[in-house]
Amino acid sequence: MSRNGGLGFERPGRHGAFTMTSSGGDNWQTCPPREFFEVQAERLMDRLYGTALRLTREQADAEDLVAETFAKAWARLESLEDRQSFEKWIFRILVNTFISAQRREKARPKEVLAEEDAPPGEFSLFEKMHQPFLLWWGNPEQRLLDKLLREDIESALDTLPETFRLVIVMVEFWGFSYAEAADTLGLPVGTVRSRLSRGRSLMQHALWEQACQLGIAAGPEKGAAK
Amino acid sequence: MSARYRCGTGERGGQMINDLRCEEVIEKLLDYLDRELDSETEQALANHMETCRACYSRAEFERRLRARINEAGRAAAPDSLRHRVRALVERY
Incomplete structure (x- = not known):
C-alpha cells in the first residue's frame, strides 16, 4: 500500500485529470479499463471491506470476499456496459459471491438463516426512549444516539440473521431501492420490504438492550419499557 | 406502528395535519426515508412533518x-488486501 493509504497504483497521467466521484465525468467512460478499475478499486475499497466485514463478521473472511469480488469484477469488466453503474455492479458481485459461499457452507450449522425464526412484531428504539417520564431529562433518544459507539452499532448489526443483514446492508449502506435489492437477491419486493422492516426492528431492539446494559437507557426492570 | 405511539391530540392516530394522521405518517416513515413513496405521498409526509413536531422528531x-x-x-x-488487489490487476 502506498503511504497515502491508496492501493499504490500509479496515478493516471496520460489522460489528464481523472474524476473519482460517484458522479463520474466524461473521461470516466472512455479511459482505459485498467486505469478505470484502479481508481474505482481505491475509491470503493473501504466501503466494500466494511460491508464484507458486516456480512462475514470475520476479518479474514471479509478480506477473502473482497479479493474474490475484485477478481471477478476485473475479469468481467468488459461486460459492464455503463461505467456509471460500476458501484452497484461490483456490490452485486460481492453480494452474490457471499451468498454462493454461504450456500457452499450451508451444511455447517453456523447460524440460523431462516427469517421465520426471527421474533415477530415491531420494535422502535425511539418509542422506547421517548417515554414521558424520561422527557424530564431532556431529549433521551438524541442522547442515546450521541452515546452509542460505532462498536455498539456493529454488534447490533452482527446479531441479525443473515437474511435481514443482507437487505439492511444493501439498502442502508449502498442505497439500493427495494426493487434493486429484490432483483439482486431474486426475491419479491414485498419480501425485501418485510425483511428490512424486521431487520431494523431487531437491530433497534439489540441497540436498546445494549443501551440498557450500558446504563444509557432504563431497562424493563426499572419500569421504563413495556 | 405500535399502538403506544401517540402524538398531537391524544386521539387514536394522533392529529390530522395536511390530510394525514400521525399514525399514517409513522407507518410510512421508513418508506419515506428510503425514498420508496410516490412523489405525491412523499410530499404529503413532508408537509405533515413541517408542522408536526412529534413526527418530525x-x-x-x-x-x-x-447515519x-x-x-x-x-x-x-x-x-494485505490492497496488495492482493494490486497484484491481481498487475498480473492480468
Whole structure:
C-alpha cells in the first residue's frame, strides 16, 4: 500500500485529470479499463471491506470476499456496459459471491438463516426512549444516539440473521431501492420490504438492550419499557 | 406502528395535519426515508412533518440512526488486501 493509504497504483497521467466521484465525468467512460478499475478499486475499497466485514463478521473472511469480488469484477469488466453503474455492479458481485459461499457452507450449522425464526412484531428504539417520564431529562433518544459507539452499532448489526443483514446492508449502506435489492437477491419486493422492516426492528431492539446494559437507557426492570 | 405511539391530540392516530394522521405518517416513515413513496405521498409526509413536531422528531431520530449505521459500512481495508488487489490487476 502506498503511504497515502491508496492501493499504490500509479496515478493516471496520460489522460489528464481523472474524476473519482460517484458522479463520474466524461473521461470516466472512455479511459482505459485498467486505469478505470484502479481508481474505482481505491475509491470503493473501504466501503466494500466494511460491508464484507458486516456480512462475514470475520476479518479474514471479509478480506477473502473482497479479493474474490475484485477478481471477478476485473475479469468481467468488459461486460459492464455503463461505467456509471460500476458501484452497484461490483456490490452485486460481492453480494452474490457471499451468498454462493454461504450456500457452499450451508451444511455447517453456523447460524440460523431462516427469517421465520426471527421474533415477530415491531420494535422502535425511539418509542422506547421517548417515554414521558424520561422527557424530564431532556431529549433521551438524541442522547442515546450521541452515546452509542460505532462498536455498539456493529454488534447490533452482527446479531441479525443473515437474511435481514443482507437487505439492511444493501439498502442502508449502498442505497439500493427495494426493487434493486429484490432483483439482486431474486426475491419479491414485498419480501425485501418485510425483511428490512424486521431487520431494523431487531437491530433497534439489540441497540436498546445494549443501551440498557450500558446504563444509557432504563431497562424493563426499572419500569421504563413495556 | 405500535399502538403506544401517540402524538398531537391524544386521539387514536394522533392529529390530522395536511390530510394525514400521525399514525399514517409513522407507518410510512421508513418508506419515506428510503425514498420508496410516490412523489405525491412523499410530499404529503413532508408537509405533515413541517408542522408536526412529534413526527418530525421521530423522522430526525431515524435519520440520525441511519447515519450512524451507515458509518459501520466503512472500514479501513488492511494492507494485505490492497496488495492482493494490486497484484491481481498487475498480473492480468
